[in-house]
Amino acid sequence: MxxxxxxxxxxxxxxxxxxxxxxxxxxxxxxxxxxxxxxxxxxxxxxxxxxxxxxxxxxxxxxxxxxVVAAGPAPDMRAQRELDEVMERSRKIQRLDGIIWAVVLITFFASIFIVNVPFSWVVFPLGAFASWGMRSVLKVDDADEELFAELNKKESEQRAERLRKAxxxxxxxxx
Known part of the structure; x- marks a missing residue:
């Protein structure tokens, strides 16, 4: 055509x-x-x-x-790159946390209802240890996670407002 x-x-x-x-x-x-x-x-x-x-x-x-998270104009490219790295590591943490805790819950319920394993609760401390270890390996601390949450919330609010106007x-x- x-x-x-x-x-x-x-x-x-x-x-x-x-x-x-x-x-x-x-x-x-x-x-x-x-x-x-x-x-x-x-x-x-x-x-x-x-x-x-x-x-x-x-x-x-x-x-x-x-x-893409709108962080505003960044004259210092090093700071912008560092922010991008923190945001990427935080996204990885979110995805891996979802996987870890899905596996923990599936394992827990399967061990209780299907296999009938005593001490099934032990998978919860193992999941917490896996989450902590993942944060250590990826070098994400509490401040990074708070920054990620704050930027995500701000971006979501801005996007929602733009969509409302549209x-x-x-x-x-x-x-």
């Missing part, structure tokens, strides 16, 4: 453009004024060229763009 810039578009194309703009807004690529302008233009666009022009200066969307704008445009 030919995608000529002067090709007419329908409501589905406009809705798709609004969704894409909402994602860019939620990811922080557009400020409120730009978002309102572009969504207004998308809602009244008649051709493919008009829609494509809305995205010319925006990067390609990726699956990981919303996973949804509100979409309702205003009647989409």
């Amino acid at each position: 030919d995608h000529a810039p002067d090709q007419r578009i329908g409501d589905g194309d406009r809705a798709l453009a609004l969704d894409r703009l909402g994602q860019y807004f939620a990811d922080g690529y557009l400020d409120v004024a730009e978002f309102e302008t572009r969504t207004g233009d998308a809602a009244v666009a008649r051709t493919r060229g008009e829609i494509e022009a809305l995205f010319d200066d925006l990067p390609e969307q990726s699956a990981t763009s919303s996973d 949804a509100e704008r979409r309702r205003e445009l009647g989409q």
